[in-house]
Amino acid sequence: MFKGTTIIAVRRNGQVAIGGDGQITFGENTVFKTTANKLRRLYSGKVIAGFAGSVADAFTLFERFEKKLSEHRGNLVRASVELAKEWRSDRILQKLEALLIVADSEHIFVISGSGEVIEPDDNIAAIGSGSSYALSSARALYRHTNLSARTIVEESLKIAAEICVYTNDHISVLELEGE
Numbered sequence: 001m002f003k004g005t006t007i008i009a010v011r012r013n014g015q016v017a018i019g020g021d022g023q024i025t026f027g028e029n030t031v032f033k034t035t036a037n038k039l040r041r042l043y044s045g046k047v048i049a050g051f052a053g054s055v056a057d058a059f060t061l062f063e064r065f066e067k068k069l070s071e072h073r074g075n076l077v078r079a080s081v082e083l084a085k086e087w088r089s090d091r092i093l094q095k096l097e098a099l100l101i102v103a104d105s106e107h108i109f110v111i112s113g114s115g116e117v118i119e120p121d122d123n124i125a126a127i128g129s130g131s132s133y134a135l136s137s138a139r140a141l142y143r144h145t146n147l148s149a150r151t152i153v154e155e156s157l158k159i160a161a162e163i164c165v166y167t168n169d170h171i172s173v174l175e176l177e178g179e
Contacts, residue, residue: 004031004166005038006130007050008138008156009101009108011123012149015177016103018048019153021130021161022170024055031168039174043069046104047076048174052128053098061087061098065111076104080117088115099127105176126156130164150175 004025009018020039026032039050040062047069051058064086068079080102087093093113100111108125110118118125124142126135138156141147147155153173161169 005036005052005128006126006134006157006160006164006167007038007052007101007128008126008131008134008153008160009048009050009103009124010138010142010149010152010156011103011108012142012152014105015149015175016048016105016108017149017153017173017175018050018101018103019150019157019171019173020050020128021157021167022172023166023168025129025166034168035170037172039172041174042066042102043074046074046176047102048104048176049100049102050127051098051100052131054096057096057098058100060093060096061100064093065100065102074104076102076107076109080109080111084111084115084117087111087113101125101127103176124152128167130157130160130167133160133163133167 004023007020022035024033072078134156137159141152160167
């Protein structure tokens with residue numbers, strides 16, 4: 001079974017950044033790919049998103065989510081809730097194994113197949129194998145430095161890569177500027 005990824009999103013001072021590593025691990029001890037891209041710009045670049053889980057499942061979810069964004073004219077809250085409802089109730093979607101982080105200039109959400117749409121209290125969210133490491137380091141950097149959202153994302157992923165065997169340091173980052 002494939003596993004391994006770490007995705008983190010941070011909002012600070014009108015900026016939002018989402019980043020992920022590039023690792024895909026097969027089984028418990030084989031790195032299958034080191035440069036996977038798990039991030040996307042959606043809705044004409046106004047929304048950024050990342051996934052943890054099966055790649056085919058993530059593409060399906062990105063397509064469905066972009067459709068929900070279009071239906072709700074870019075309203076991230078409404079599109080997120082509608083995707084979670086559909087994901088939870090659709091027999092085929094229920095089998096998908098993935099998590100999404102989505103963000104626009106105002107919100108960050110984690111969306112799951114169990115119907116969860118969670119907005120973090122502290123402008124930081126993480127998913128995937130190394131998420132607890134990335135989240136912990138991002139919180140410390142956020143609270144005790146004046147680093148930008150992008151830099152916090154990059155540094156927290158580097159720290160996670162030093163600790164988690166399912167996370168590497170091939171980091172990709174997407175950013176949004178506040179309006």
